[in-house]
Amino acid sequence: MTQPGAEPWGDVPAGGTVLFPGSTERNLTGSWRTKLPVIDFDACTDCMICWVMCPDSCFKTAEGKLLSVDLDHCKGCGICATECPVKCIEMVLEERD
Amino acid sequence: MTLKLRDLTLLDDGFESGHGLCAGCSESVIVRQVLLALANEPVVALATGCLEVSSTRFPDTSWKVPLIHSAFENAATSASGIEAAYKALIRKGRMADRPMTFVVFGGDGATYDIGFQWLSGALERGHKFMYICLNNEGYMNTGIQRSGATMLGAWTTTTPAGDLVPGKPQWRKDMTGIVAAHGIPYVAQAAVHNWKDLMTKVRKAEAAEGPAFLNVFAPCDRGWRYEPEDTMAVSRLAVDAALWPLYEIVDGAYKLNGPRHKSKPITDYLSSQGRFRHLMRDREPGVIEDIQANVDREWNRLRVRCGLEPEVLEKTQV
Amino acid sequence: MVDTQERPASAGPATSTAIAVNGGEAVAYALKQIEPEVVAAYPITPQTLIIEKFAEYCADGLVRTEYINVESEHAALSACVGASAAGARAITATAGPGLALMFEMLGVASGMRLPIVMHLCTRALSAPLNILGDHSDAMAMRETGWVMLSGSSPQEAYDLALVAQTIAEHPDVMLPTANLVDGFMVTHAVERVDVLPDDVVREYVGEYEPETSLLAEGSTATYGALDFRDYYFEHRRQQEAALYRSRPIVEQALKRFGEISGRDYNILEPYRMEDAEVVLVLLGSAEGQAHAAVDAARATGLKAGALRVRLFRPFPTKAVAEALSGARVVGVLDRAIGFGSVDNPLLSDIKSTLWTQSNRPLTKGFVYGLGGRVVTLGQFNQAFDELRSALESGEVPLEPTYLGLREDGEVSE
Numbered sequence: 001m002t003q004p005g006a007e008p009w010g011d012v013p014a015g016g017t018v019l020f021p022g023s024t025e026r027n028l029t030g031s032w033r034t035k036l037p038v039i040d041f042d043a044c045t046d047c048m049i050c051w052v053m054c055p056d057s058c059f060k061t062a063e064g065k066l067l068s069v070d071l072d073h074c075k076g077c078g079i080c081a082t083e084c085p086v087k088c089i090e091m092v093l094e095e096r097d
Numbered sequence: 098m099t100l101k102l103r104d105l106t107l108l109d110d111g112f113e114s115g116h117g118l119c120a121g122c123s124e125s126v127i128v129r130q131v132l133l134a135l136a137n138e139p140v141v142a143l144a145t146g147c148l149e150v151s152s153t154r155f156p157d158t159s160w161k162v163p164l165i166h167s168a169f170e171n172a173a174t175s176a177s178g179i180e181a182a183y184k185a186l187i188r189k190g191r192m193a194d195r196p197m198t199f200v201v202f203g204g205d206g207a208t209y210d211i212g213f214q215w216l217s218g219a220l221e222r223g224h225k226f227m228y229i230c231l232n233n234e235g236y237m238n239t240g241i242q243r244s245g246a247t248m249l250g251a252w253t254t255t256t257p258a259g260d261l262v263p264g265k266p267q268w269r270k271d272m273t274g275i276v277a278a279h280g281i282p283y284v285a286q287a288a289v290h291n292w293k294d295l296m297t298k299v300r301k302a303e304a305a306e307g308p309a310f311l312n313v314f315a316p317c318d319r320g321w322r323y324e325p326e327d328t329m330a331v332s333r334l335a336v337d338a339a340l341w342p343l344y345e346i347v348d349g350a351y352k353l354n355g356p357r358h359k360s361k362p363i364t365d366y367l368s369s370q371g372r373f374r375h376l377m378r379d380r381e382p383g384v385i386e387d388i389q390a391n392v393d394r395e396w397n398r399l400r401v402r403c404g405l406e407p408e409v410l411e412k413t414q415v
Numbered sequence: 416m417v418d419t420q421e422r423p424a425s426a427g428p429a430t431s432t433a434i435a436v437n438g439g440e441a442v443a444y445a446l447k448q449i450e451p452e453v454v455a456a457y458p459i460t461p462q463t464l465i466i467e468k469f470a471e472y473c474a475d476g477l478v479r480t481e482y483i484n485v486e487s488e489h490a491a492l493s494a495c496v497g498a499s500a501a502g503a504r505a506i507t508a509t510a511g512p513g514l515a516l517m518f519e520m521l522g523v524a525s526g527m528r529l530p531i532v533m534h535l536c537t538r539a540l541s542a543p544l545n546i547l548g549d550h551s552d553a554m555a556m557r558e559t560g561w562v563m564l565s566g567s568s569p570q571e572a573y574d575l576a577l578v579a580q581t582i583a584e585h586p587d588v589m590l591p592t593a594n595l596v597d598g599f600m601v602t603h604a605v606e607r608v609d610v611l612p613d614d615v616v617r618e619y620v621g622e623y624e625p626e627t628s629l630l631a632e633g634s635t636a637t638y639g640a641l642d643f644r645d646y647y648f649e650h651r652r653q654q655e656a657a658l659y660r661s662r663p664i665v666e667q668a669l670k671r672f673g674e675i676s677g678r679d680y681n682i683l684e685p686y687r688m689e690d691a692e693v694v695l696v697l698l699g700s701a702e703g704q705a706h707a708a709v710d711a712a713r714a715t716g717l718k719a720g721a722l723r724v725r726l727f728r729p730f731p732t733k734a735v736a737e738a739l740s741g742a743r744v745v746g747v748l749d750r751a752i753g754f755g756s757v758d759n760p761l762l763s764d765i766k767s768t769l770w771t772q773s774n775r776p777l778t779k780g781f782v783y784g785l786g787g788r789v790v791t792l793g794q795f796n797q798a799f800d801e802l803r804s805a806l807e808s809g810e811v812p813l814e815p816t817y818l819g820l821r822e823d824g825e826v827s828e
């Protein structure tokens with residue numbers, strides 16, 4: 001398949017209808033971030049408040065347990081850190097090359 | 098199903114990351130809560146706005162559920178057409194009868210202002226759909242202009258805080274009340290920070306025998322001038338100051354779902370956001386008193402409709 | 416009401432039933448036979464005849480259509496957009512100012528490639544307010560990406576209502592299509608209309624089966640996404656290509672319709688054109704007057720002819736050029752003014768068409784019938800008189816002639 005954005009005009013899906021559900025996942029919005037959330041998993045109670053409050057669906061879970069933060073997409077808003085009831089998320093200034 | 102976050106994490110919310118909404122935006126949080134709460138397969142209709150341009154930029158989409166956007170003002174009418182198609186296709190035996198829910202997301206501009214007539218028509222006709230107003234009190238997508246939902250005194254780019262006029266000169270429209278006047282079965286106000294209340298309301302809306310309307314308070318860090326991490330805190334303050342009471346109207350009966358008493362002065366709310374800074378800095382006591390008076394009037398009117406005594410309110414300390 | 420008939424086993428045209436109806440009711444009858452999933456409309460003169468009749472069919476349970484009584488024309492087309500994307504056949508009808516209010520959605524419907532059909536009961540645009548017929552509305556939509564067909568009688572209004580459906584939904588087209596039914600002159604004219612049996616119509620129009628839809632099982636399609644500078648241009652180019660692709664499909668649809676109805680239509684309707692040197696080109700319901708004027712001119716020895724454009728968009732350039740290849744003077748009748756343009760709309764199309772031809776004929780513009788001004792044989796006789804002078808002198812004034820416009824001391828009909 002031709003790279004999105006490189007198709008000749010005749011090959012572009014007609015009418016602007018998008019047929020690839022959830023495809024914005026390829027946009028790595030993590031690059032927007034200046035601070036990143038660091039979780040103290042020992043203190044975490046798996047309450048899932050951060051999971052429901054994150055605007056960018058970054059909290060990955062399995063069987064009711066918090067597993068990880070998707071740093072490819074985390075925009076560093078800090079809502080999770082503010083809302084975590086046990087304050088086990090800390091926003092840390094990110095050092096980038 | 099009960100609303101337990103741990104159970105909900107097992108579901109796919111149907112809205113993917115990588116969208117272009119600002120860091121800290123409340124809109125995607127609301128969208129995810131709505132989609133998670135639904136029992137039926139949804140079809141979504143979007144009005145033009147932040148959510149739409151940020152989540153459906155060709156050739157990509159953040160959505161994993163079927164969705165249509167066609168213009169700014171007519172998302173409720175898109176839903177009318179879809180619902181009519183659904184009924185007729187089933188009646189003609191051209192599709193299997195399966196339960197579906199038609200959900201509209203529109204901003205306050207799309208709801209209070211430009212799409213008002215389209216929404217009213219769809220409500221009056223009684224299509225079975227759910228309209229969610231993502232109320233961030235202004236035209237944020239076009240650069241923070243005032244709407245009929247913007248609060249008195251607020252700075253916006255079309256109501257700048259000038260020497261003569263300190264922000265928006267008018268109060269705001271009681272859109273929830275106007276929608277309720279259509280006599281539809283379910284109307285409610287919710288706010289982004291109270292996920293349980295919001296999701297409970299979405300379920301009630303989905304179960305309603307007719308149109309349902311949810312006016313959801315959706316703070317905008319960029320337009321309201323506060324730090325992104327404070328989105329939920331600002332939402333909570335609006336509810337605590339009785340500026341945005343959480344309530345529902347089920348078949349005409351009012352019920353308060355949030356705090357029964359005002360626990361914060363309006364100044365706490367105003368000082369949380371840069372869009373009101375000029376009021377605090379310049380000590381615009383007249384404007385702040387006007388805001389308080391409007392809040393109190395609406396709050397007590399609502400309390401009476403909910404069968405409660407009006408609250409005796411202290412004069413605001415400025 | 417007519418009884419439906421069984422289609423005869425023999426091949427060839429089906430047995431039609433003659434009914435006496437006005438053009439509006441003829442369209443409504445076609446809608447009843449098509450039985451679309453959704454009709455959304457807002458009442459406006461002179462379209463009301465269509466929607467009132469159709470509302471009766473709904474109220475009597477004769478159709479399983481969802482009829483949405485919307486609160487405005489903008490909403491009418493908006494509802495059709497939603498319904499069409501949901502996989503339903505969606506139809507609307509409007510006129511003049513109603514079309515103007517829909518304007519935003521005209522481009523949305525074509526840009527989203529939704530095969531909505533609209534019956535446009537052509538009417539003047541405000542101001543001044545005028546409820547009567549002309550083509551100002553149709554001309555305003557001519558570059559919004561719709562296929563546009565135009566008829567001249569209640570019979571044709573019925574026929575093209577069926578034909579429009581098959582053009583719009585053709586997989587190589589997928590564009591909204593308008594059936595121009597001239598306000599009052601056709602909508603309100605009671606004439607004999609031969610209607611086809613229901614089953615014949617059903618077979619002709621088939622069902623709308625889109626590849627994707629909002630309601631399809633497992634659908635995850637996003638309709639109406641935002642295009643930025645990386646895609647908008649490509650989509651517009653595709654839309655243009657689809658519109659031009661529709662030309663042969665329109666011809667096929669008309670041919671196929673001729674086979675079932677015995678009524679032979681093509682994209683142009685020539686009258687005494689075989690050896691015509693002086694031709695009047697027109698759109699819509701003034702055909703009767705045009706034909707009579709041709710006959711009168713012929714009686715005086717002028718080799719006169721008339722050419723009516725049935726497919727207005729995409730404009731059938733090649734066919735028009737061919738039809739006019741023998742003409743020496745071409746008069747073009749516009750029932751609208753293209754304010755500030757070099758020429759009025761139809762004249763502009765004809766001139767552009769002729770520009771690339773060798774032996775270009777002279778062209779002359781006429782404006783007639785605005786705001787329901789009565790169109791008379793005398794006006795078209797006058798047109799032929801002017802064309803005759805042009806033929807003789809080899810010169811035409813650039814200014815259009817306003818046929819039937821009141822000059823000093825005259826009394827209009």
Ligand code: SF4
Nearest residue numbers: 054074075077078080
């Ligand atoms: S900082 Fe914001 S975007 Fe990042 S994980 Fe926390 S809530 Fe999500």
Ligand code: SF4
Nearest residue numbers: 044045047048050084
């Ligand atoms: S909010 Fe805090 S305690 Fe709750 S799951 Fe997230 S990190 Fe853990």
